[in-house]
Every structure is written in structure tokens, then in C-alpha cells.
Amino acid sequence: MALQPWLGAAFVAHWGRPEPWRVLSRLQRERLLCLAASSHHPPSLDAALAHCGTELAAEVLASAAAAGDVQACRRLYATEGCSLDYSLVATAAGISGSLPVCEWLAEAMPGNKQAELRCVLLPAAAFAGHERVVEWALERLGNTFFWSGTWVGAAARAGRLELMQRLAVRYPFDLLEAQRGKPSLLAQVAFGCPLAVLQQxxxxWGTVLLQLVEHKQDLLLAAAASPTPDWAEKCDWLWARWGTAAAAFGTNTRRLYGWAVAGVMQHTDIPQRLQLLASRGLGSFLERHAPCVAGQIGSTAAVGFCLDQLPALLRQQAAAPVVAAGGGRPVAAAAAGQLPGEAPVAQQLQQQTNAFKETIAIAAAQHGHVPVLRLLRGRGFVFHAHHLEDAIQHSESLGAPDTRGLASLRYLLLEDPAGLAPGLAPGGGAEADWSSLFREAAIAGADLPLLRHLHEQRGASINLVAVARGGSEEALSWAVAALEAAGQAPKPLSCINLEVVLSSGNWAAADWLVRHVLAPPKQEILEQMLLRPRTFSGFMSSLSIPNLQWVPTLQWLVGVRGGQDGAHGQVQWTAELHAALVRRQNKGIHSLGKETLGRLRWLAELVEAVGVELGGAAGARQGRGQRRRACRGG
Incomplete structure (x- = not known):
């Protein structure tokens, strides 16, 4: 979100012209647009909208909502046709505490999305402590109390005790119905509230919500992750309450998820917290998940603990019985002696440390945590081909490219290549699939130095479609020039490939391809989209083009934003195309939620305008025919 005071005049002076945008990837342009949307400075938003060259993603609207700018929200949604992820925007609106934004969103939501107010916006407002928004939402919802446990839990997690207690009294709820047998509500209390409130x-609540061993484990992990000063006292009190029922902790940890320990590992007193958990029978859980989580969150302190202390701690706790219930704070047991047939203790510890390094390296590479990679490199870790692939492969497994690993790829290839295995040195062999790495990196929006390195130093083939999906105009210029220099001048993209580019939201790249005659005529694209829809090959193959929010592609074709490139950009409407457009419009109305109201309104205006144009042309032709017949008859 934009920082205030916002230097609006300087932003417009620099970004209000096309040149600076040419070097930015699609994601970088989108982020800049998000900043402008949250700036409370309409001229900055004007400049960004004029030059961003991207489809307006839901994150842009969420940025305006988070900043509390209701005018920007209205403009982006109703006029500019911005995508709307109701959950994302409702969360931003609730946390912002802007009542005008919340009121606007409630009116903009269709009837089938009003549940987002109950289960997303109101909990977000309660978490942030915006009582005015909470009261407004409660009044709007009337007597709908099914989600009240979620509201209470959100306030509890943030430590907002008065609000939590007031909501719990005013809106009683059925624990089993509200939580479906899960202890999440009590876990929120254990996390955000002091011991006295947990005891209250x-x-x-506990007699209903803590039926299974894993429920108690979740509660203990929440208390251990708590930011309150009495976190250890909460853990000890819970342990004392459970008595012999806690004896099964060490043999029943398979149902616990790794994210449960993430909160624990973000505190500065990691050793004390993990030692407590290990002493309570959760050593095997920590062994499975702590190293991976340390790499995922990018905490060098957590990584250092996992490598330097965790192996010995786990061995100590494995040799010692679980601290008896009510037995107070854990005391480290002496390390067990070597058993017959076992490898020496030092060797076992080193093997486990090496295994932890590998786990941490993969997680850190995937999440782009370069400081962790540097730490591993300083400890002699050698990176292999699969670490490069882990950083960037499968970047679109959830439909959108995951760009976090780009930082890891740049570090490993450009900043510290000495840390790579010998076979991965430039010219050192084909251990890595460099062309696949190029494709994935280009889709994610890799900068030009990284793309050039992969092609020029590693021999990766240039994938122009991949560059167009995520890259900058500068990267496209380089890619085409490099292909031409190699005697492989690219041919114009097929309709299906250009539609892939457009579905990625990179309108600036599509415009560049049109200007350089590397795209099919827009008339051909329009006819295929409306008359001959296909299925993407190898790209979200289960979804057909008509279902991929096709209105933004249509907007680009007719030049709403971008796509204005002279005669090449003109489309000619026919009665057949108009009829197909009407059919698609009707489908869009019946699948509200895939297309926003602003886009559907624009589509209705286009349908009407094309109909008038075709009707006028038909009338003119009919009039000319009548005049010719009259002349012949005379």
C-alpha cells in the first residue's frame, strides 16, 4: 500500500509517460498500479491506468479498499472493469475500517456473495478492532448468528478482549455448529489472550471442542506461538489440565499440519518454545516440519536453530520420558548413549543436520528467501539442478505464476554461481533443463539479465510466448532480436497463443506483438473467440477459452485500454458475430461472479452499439437499393 504523504506530482512526472513502463514485467506494472490505486491521488491513478498495460486484477481493487478510498473503488469496479475477488476485497475493506468502503462493497456484492460480509469482512474488522464497522455489519446482518463464533475468534486472536467478550455475550452460538468440532475458537483465545481469559x-468451551488428542495438540501449539508474555504459563496450565490424557501426544502427531509451528518459529526465543514442545511429546512433529517451515518463513534465526540445536534437542527428548503432566518446566535430559549397532552419535547428528539442510534449501528456494540460501552457502551447502527447478518449476500450478522463486534463481545463477555443483557451471553439462527453466522464469516475469544469462550462458531456447505472458516490452525486444540474429526470426503467434498471452493479463506485450506484426489480425482473434472456441493445449486444459473471463480480452480487441494500433487493430462486426456476442452475453449474466458487474455493463453497451451499427448499415443498404429500383423504374 502507498505510503503517505504520497509524492503525487513526482509520480505523475515520471510514470505519466510510456518509456519507464517498457522495462517492467507484468507483475511489476501491476504492483505499481496497486500503489497508485492506494495513493488517494487521482492523477497518479490516471497515469498508472493509462500506461500499465495489464488487465486490472482484483489486487488493484483490494489496494484501494485497504487504503479506504471509496471513490477509487467505485471507479475501478464500475468504470474500469476491475476484477473482484470478493473474499480478498472484503478482507481489505474490513481491516481498513473504512465504513464508506464497506458500505459500497455491500451494495456492489450480488446476492449470492453476501455471505462474505458474515464470514470475511466482519471477522477482519473485529480482528483490526474497528468497532464502528463491526456494529454496522451486525446491524446489517440482523439475526444471522451462525458465524458469530468466527467473529469472537477473530477478536480473541488479536487480543481485543472487550470486543471479544461483548460479542460472546451478545451473540451466543452453538459450539459444535460454529466450529464443526474443531478447537479453532479456543485456539484463538490461547493465542491472543492472557492466561486468565483462557482459564475463563x-x-x-473446552469440554465441547477438545474431544480428540489432535485438538489438544492444536491448542498447545497455539499457546506456544502466542505473542503474550505468559505464553509458557499457558502451555504449562494446559498440560496440567490434561493429565494422563496427554500421554498420547508423542504417538499421535500425523494429523498436525506444518503451518501450526510457523507462529512458534517467528519469535526471538525459538529455543525455549521448541524445547517446551519437544518435552511435551511433539519431537517427531518438529523433526518433520520445523526445518521446512524455517525455510518457508525465511527466518535465519529459525534456520540456525534447526541446524545447530534441533538435532541434539530431538535426541535428548527421545531418550527422556515426556515430562509428567503438571511437572513444571522441562529440563533437558542427558543425551542417550550409543545403542548396539547404531552409528556413532556425532555421525547421526551430522546426517540429520544434512537432511535438514536439504529440506531448508528446497523450501527457501521456492519462497525466494535469499538470506537463508546465503546462510546455507556459508555452511558449505552445494546447490544442484533440482534446487533451481524447485525455485521456479510448476509456477502456474494454481492458475497464476508463482514469482517468489525468481529471487532464488537470480541469486544462484547470477550472484553466487560458485555455490552450484560443478556440472552446473556455464558450459559444464546439461544436468538442468535450461529451456524449461527459461520458460518458467519468463512466465513469472524474470528480468532481462536473468533471461539473457539462461539463453546466452546456459543455452536455453527462447520461448517467445512465455516472455510475452509475463515479461516486459524490453524483454520482448531482446527475445525477437536474439531469435533474428540466430536466423530463427519468429512468425506471428497463432490465435490460441495470443489468447494465452491475453489470459495472462499482459496487454502491453500483446500490443507490442501487434505493432511488430507478430500477432494475428484482431478480426481473426475475434472470430475464433466467438465462433470457434477451443480448449487451451497444455494450459489449464480443463477450462475452455469462453470461461476464462473473456470480457477483458474483448475489451483489448476493441481498444478499451491498449490495443489501439491503427488499421491492424480494427474489427468488423457482422450479424453472425453479433449473434454470437449476444449468446455469450446471456451466458455471462447467468454466471455472475466470473465477470464483474462493470464488465457486464460494458458488454451490454457494446452489444447495443454493435446492433445499432449493423442496423444502420442494413438500413443504409436497403435505402440505396430502393433508390436504384426507383431509378430503374423511372
Whole structure:
């Protein structure tokens, strides 16, 4: 979100012209647009909208909502046709505490999305402590209390005790219905509230919510991750309450998820917290998940603990019985001696440390945590081909490219290539699939130095479609020039490939391809989209083009934003195309939620305008025919 005071005049002076945007990837342009949307400075938003060259993603609207700018929200949604992820924008609106934005969103939501107010916006407002928005939402919802446990839990997690207690009294809820047998509500209390509050609610809620061993484990992990000063006292009190029922902790950790320990590992007193958990029978859980989580969150302190202390701690706890219930704070047991047939203790610890390094390296590479990679490199770790692939492969497994690993790829290839295995040195062999790495990196929006390195130093083939999906105009210029220099001048993209580019939201790249005669005529694209829809080959193959929010592609074709490139950009409407457009419009109305109201309104205006144009042309032709017949008859 934009920082205030916003230097609006300087932003417009620099970014209000096309040249600076040419070097930015699609994602970088989108982020800049998000900043402008949250700036409370309409001229900055004007400049960004004029030059961003991207489809307006839901994150742009969420940025305006988070900043509390209701005018920008209205403009982006109703006029500019911005995508709307109701959950994302409702969360941003609730956390912002802007009542005008929340009121606008409630009116903009279709009837089938009003549940987002109950289960997303109101909890977000409660978490942020915006009581005015909470009261407004409660009044709007009337007597709908099914989600009240979620509201109470959100306030509890943030430590907003008065709000939590007031909501719990005013809106009683059925624990089993609200939580479906999960202890999440009590876990929120254990995380955000002091021990006295946990004790107050444990008896009425705990008897219902803590039926299984894993429920108690979740609660203990929440207390251990708590930011309150009495986190250890909460853990000890819970352990004492459970008595012999906690004896099964060490043999039943398979149902616990790794994210549960992430909160624990973000504190500065990691050793004390993990030692406590290990002493309570969760050593095997920590062994499975702590190294991976340390790499995922990018904490060098957590990584250092996992490598330097965790192996010995796990061995100590494995040799010692679980601390008896109510037995107070754990005391480190002496390390067990070597058993017959076992490898020496030092060797076992080193093997486990090496395994932890590998786990951490993969997680850190995937999430782009370069400081962790540097730490591993300083400890002699050698990176192999699969670490490069882990950083960037499968970048679109969830439909959108995951760009976090680009930083890892740049570090490993450009900043510290000495850390790579010998076979991965430039010219050192084909251990890595460099062409696949180029494709994935280009889709994610890799900068030009990284793309050039992959092609020129590693021999990767240039994938022009991949560059167009995520890259900058500068990267496209280089890619085409490099292909031409190699005697492989590219041919114009097929309709299906250009539609792939457009579905990625990179309108600036599509415009560049049109200007350089590397795209099919827009008339051909329009006819295929409306008359001959196909299925993408190898790209979200289960979805057909008509279902991929096709209105933005249509907007680009007719030049709403970008796509204005002279005669090449003109489309000619026919009665057949108009009829197909009407059919698609009707489908869009019946699948509201895939297309926003602003886009559907624009589509209705286009349908009407094309109909008038075709009707006028038909009338003119009919009039000319009548005049010719009259002349012949005379």
C-alpha cells in the first residue's frame, strides 16, 4: 500500500509517460498500479491506468479498499472493469475500517456473495478492532448468528478482549455448529489472550471442542506461538489440565499440519518454545516440519536453530520420558548413549543436520528467501539442478505464476554461481533443463539479465510466448532480436497463443506483438473467440477459452485500454458475430461472479452499439437499393 504523504506530482512526472513502463514485467506494472490505486491521488491513478498495460486484477481493487478510498473503488469496479475477488476485497475493506468502503462493497456484492460480509469482512474488522464497522455489519446482518463464533475468534486472536467478550455475550452460538468440532475458537483465545481469559473460557468451551488428542495438540501449539508474555504459563496450565490424557501426544502427531509451528518459529526465543514442545511429546512433529517451515518463513534465526540445536534437542527428548503432566518446566535430559549397532552419535547428528539442510534449501528456494540460501552457502551447502527447478518449476500450478522463486534463481545463477555443483557451471553439462527453466522464469516475469544469462550462458531456447505472458516490452525486444540474429526470426503467434498471452493479463506485450506484426489480425482473434472456441493445449486444459473471463480480452480487441494500433487493430462486426456476442452475453449474466458487474455493463453497451451499427448499415443498404429500383423504374 502507498505510503503517505504520497509524492503525487513526482509520480505523475515520471510514470505519466510510456518509456519507464517498457522495462517492467507484468507483475511489476501491476504492483505499481496497486500503489497508485492506494495513493488517494487521482492523477497518479490516471497515469498508472493509462500506461500499465495489464488487465486490472482484483489486487488493484483490494489496494484501494485497504487504503479506504471509496471513490477509487467505485471507479475501478464500475468504470474500469476491475476484477473482484470478493473474499480478498472484503478482507481489505474490513481491516481498513473504512465504513464508506464497506458500505459500497455491500451494495456492489450480488446476492449470492453476501455471505462474505458474515464470514470475511466482519471477522477482519473485529480482528483490526474497528468497532464502528463491526456494529454496522451486525446491524446489517440482523439475526444471522451462525458465524458469530468466527467473529469472537477473530477478536480473541488479536487480543481485543472487550470486543471479544461483548460479542460472546451478545451473540451466543452453538459450539459444535460454529466450529464443526474443531478447537479453532479456543485456539484463538490461547493465542491472543492472557492466561486468565483462557482459564475463563476453557471450561465452557473446552469440554465441547477438545474431544480428540489432535485438538489438544492444536491448542498447545497455539499457546506456544502466542505473542503474550505468559505464553509458557499457558502451555504449562494446559498440560496440567490434561493429565494422563496427554500421554498420547508423542504417538499421535500425523494429523498436525506444518503451518501450526510457523507462529512458534517467528519469535526471538525459538529455543525455549521448541524445547517446551519437544518435552511435551511433539519431537517427531518438529523433526518433520520445523526445518521446512524455517525455510518457508525465511527466518535465519529459525534456520540456525534447526541446524545447530534441533538435532541434539530431538535426541535428548527421545531418550527422556515426556515430562509428567503438571511437572513444571522441562529440563533437558542427558543425551542417550550409543545403542548396539547404531552409528556413532556425532555421525547421526551430522546426517540429520544434512537432511535438514536439504529440506531448508528446497523450501527457501521456492519462497525466494535469499538470506537463508546465503546462510546455507556459508555452511558449505552445494546447490544442484533440482534446487533451481524447485525455485521456479510448476509456477502456474494454481492458475497464476508463482514469482517468489525468481529471487532464488537470480541469486544462484547470477550472484553466487560458485555455490552450484560443478556440472552446473556455464558450459559444464546439461544436468538442468535450461529451456524449461527459461520458460518458467519468463512466465513469472524474470528480468532481462536473468533471461539473457539462461539463453546466452546456459543455452536455453527462447520461448517467445512465455516472455510475452509475463515479461516486459524490453524483454520482448531482446527475445525477437536474439531469435533474428540466430536466423530463427519468429512468425506471428497463432490465435490460441495470443489468447494465452491475453489470459495472462499482459496487454502491453500483446500490443507490442501487434505493432511488430507478430500477432494475428484482431478480426481473426475475434472470430475464433466467438465462433470457434477451443480448449487451451497444455494450459489449464480443463477450462475452455469462453470461461476464462473473456470480457477483458474483448475489451483489448476493441481498444478499451491498449490495443489501439491503427488499421491492424480494427474489427468488423457482422450479424453472425453479433449473434454470437449476444449468446455469450446471456451466458455471462447467468454466471455472475466470473465477470464483474462493470464488465457486464460494458458488454451490454457494446452489444447495443454493435446492433445499432449493423442496423444502420442494413438500413443504409436497403435505402440505396430502393433508390436504384426507383431509378430503374423511372
Amino acid at each position: 473460557y476453557y471450561e465452557p
